[in-house]
Amino acid sequence: MNIAITGGTGMIGQALTKRLLEQGHHIFILTRHPKANDAHVTYIKWMTEDAKPEQHLEGVDAFIHLAGASINDGRWTDERKRVILDSRVSTTKELVRIVEALDQKPNVVLSASAVGIYGQDRHQTFSEDQPLPPTADFLSHVCVAWEDLARPIADAGIRLVHPRIGVVLTKAGGAYPLMRLPYILFGGGTMGDGKQWVSWVHIDDLVDLFVFALETPTVEGPLNITAPHPETMRRFGQTIGKVLHRPHWLPAPRFALELALGEKSTIVLEGARVVPKKALENGYKFRYAELKDALRAIEHSN
Numbered sequence: 001m002n003i004a005i006t007g008g009t010g011m012i013g014q015a016l017t018k019r020l021l022e023q024g025h026h027i028f029i030l031t032r033h034p035k036a037n038d039a040h041v042t043y044i045k046w047m048t049e050d051a052k053p054e055q056h057l058e059g060v061d062a063f064i065h066l067a068g069a070s071i072n073d074g075r076w077t078d079e080r081k082r083v084i085l086d087s088r089v090s091t092t093k094e095l096v097r098i099v100e101a102l103d104q105k106p107n108v109v110l111s112a113s114a115v116g117i118y119g120q121d122r123h124q125t126f127s128e129d130q131p132l133p134p135t136a137d138f139l140s141h142v143c144v145a146w147e148d149l150a151r152p153i154a155d156a157g158i159r160l161v162h163p164r165i166g167v168v169l170t171k172a173g174g175a176y177p178l179m180r181l182p183y184i185l186f187g188g189g190t191m192g193d194g195k196q197w198v199s200w201v202h203i204d205d206l207v208d209l210f211v212f213a214l215e216t217p218t219v220e221g222p223l224n225i226t227a228p229h230p231e232t233m234r235r236f237g238q239t240i241g242k243v244l245h246r247p248h249w250l251p252a253p254r255f256a257l258e259l260a261l262g263e264k265s266t267i268v269l270e271g272a273r274v275v276p277k278k279a280l281e282n283g284y285k286f287r288y289a290e291l292k293d294a295l296r297a298i299e300h301s302n
Contacts, residue, residue, distance in 0.1 A: 001214070004028040004057055006046070006091060007066030007112075011173040012165070012206065016064065017041070019207045028060060030067075047094060054101040062214055063099065065111040065150070067091040072174070076138070076263040085142050092149040099153055108159040110213055111150040115166045115199050115226060117143035120270035122195060127277035128164075128222040137266060147222075159220050161213045166226035166274060169294055170203035171301065175267075182250070183240050189250040191257060192269040194234030199226040199274035202288040202297065209276075212284050224276045228289050233268070236291065243295040 003020055007013045008029040017027050027041045030053055034043035046053040047067075069087040074080055092111065099105065116139030118126045135141045147162050154160040168174045182188040201209075206225050213219045231239065241248035257265040276284070288294035 001025045001061040002028065002059055003062045003064060003214070004030060004044075004060045004106075005064045005066065006030045006095065007068065010066060010070075011170070012112075012168065012203075013066050015170070015172070015203055015207050016066075016210055019211060023211070028057060046098075047091065054098045057098065058102060058104050060102075060106055061108075062106050063095065063109045063111075064210065064214075065092065065095050065109065068112075068146075071139070071264075071267070075261065081138060081263075085145065088142060088146045089149060092146060096150065096152050099158065100156070105156065105158055108161065108214060109150070109153050110161045110163055110210060111147070111153070113143050113147050113162045113164045113222070114139065115164050115224065115272060115274045116140055117147070117164060118272040118274055120196075120266065121272045122197065125273045125275055126224075127275050128224055129277065137270075138263065139266070154220075159217065161220055162222045163210060163213060163225045164222055164274070165206065166199040166201045166224070166230075168203055168206055169200055169298055171298055172203070176298065179237075180240055180244065182252075183237075183244045183246040183248075186246055187250045188237060188241055188244075188246055188248055189252060190234045190237050190248070191252045192233060192254045194232060194237070194251075196233050196269060197230050197271040197273040198233055198236045199224075199230040199271065200236070200291065200294070201226050202294040204297075205287050208287065209279055209284065212279065212282075216282055219278065219282055221278075223278050224274050225279075226274045226276050227286060227291070227294070228276060228280065229291065230273045230275070231291050233271075239291050239295060243292065243299055 029043050030046040034045050044053045044056050045051040069083045119140040169176045238248045
């Protein structure tokens with residue numbers, strides 16, 4: 001297939017591009033700073049005043065929309081929160097405009113979202129077919145806006161999938177290197193009270209689930225990109241300790257994390273129990289369904 005990716009230079013985008021190239025697809029990377037093309041990757045300028053990406057995208061079979069400012073960089077000041085939201089709003093609006101401008105429409109669009117859409121809940125289990133709770137925090141508000149803005153694509157009769165991404169486990173970036181560091185230094189322990197849920201996914205399953213969504217016509221709408229067995233933060237930390245052969249003993253109390261991270265502390269102090277019901281019902285087989293197996297694979301990878 002010919003597949004266009006926004007946010008293709010990020011952690012997830014790079015892993016996904018590598019897998020799709022291995023499968024023989026041609027990739028179009030939409031970026032503000034195009035590189036020189038090669039035989040299998042075409043770089044297309046977008047999100048600048050002089051960019052006309054739609055002129056180069058006729059005949060593209062699928063779009064994968066990952067673009068958006070990282071939620072992990074810096075404190076969540078009012079300005080940083082504005083950047084996080086606006087980057088998703090502006091790029092999703094541009095994606096919709098591009099798709100509408102094409103004479104030959106794509107077969108499928110994967111427009112990313114996150115499990116943050118479910119908000120903070122320690123008691124309920126969330127699958128894709130449940131109604132969303134009211135938006136009560138910054139991340140849920142961002143995710144709802146992110147998904148709503150892509151709705152015209154589905155209204156045009158194109159299969160639209162919203163991969164709702166959980167905590168991605170990889171050495172390449174994201175949350176896990178920060179979570180394992182205290183254990184490497186023999187200072188690991190429970191963050192907060194440890195009862196909050198971590199809905200996680202190994203990077204290999206994440207990539208496989210994106211490919212699965214591209215190739216499976218029955219998959220549309222929200223798709224939870226999480227492993228079947230979420231863990232509480234306490235169990236998550238204990239598992240890191242076991243895999244790394246380090247003690248799990250030095251807690252990071254809630255007030256200390258709130259002082260250090262500000263509002264962003266909600267990423268580690270709160271969460272929701274999210275399960276991949278739609279992926280399982282459509283026949284997806286997880287490589288890493290259990291956290292211990294996922295962490296061992298990561299620690300033994302290069």
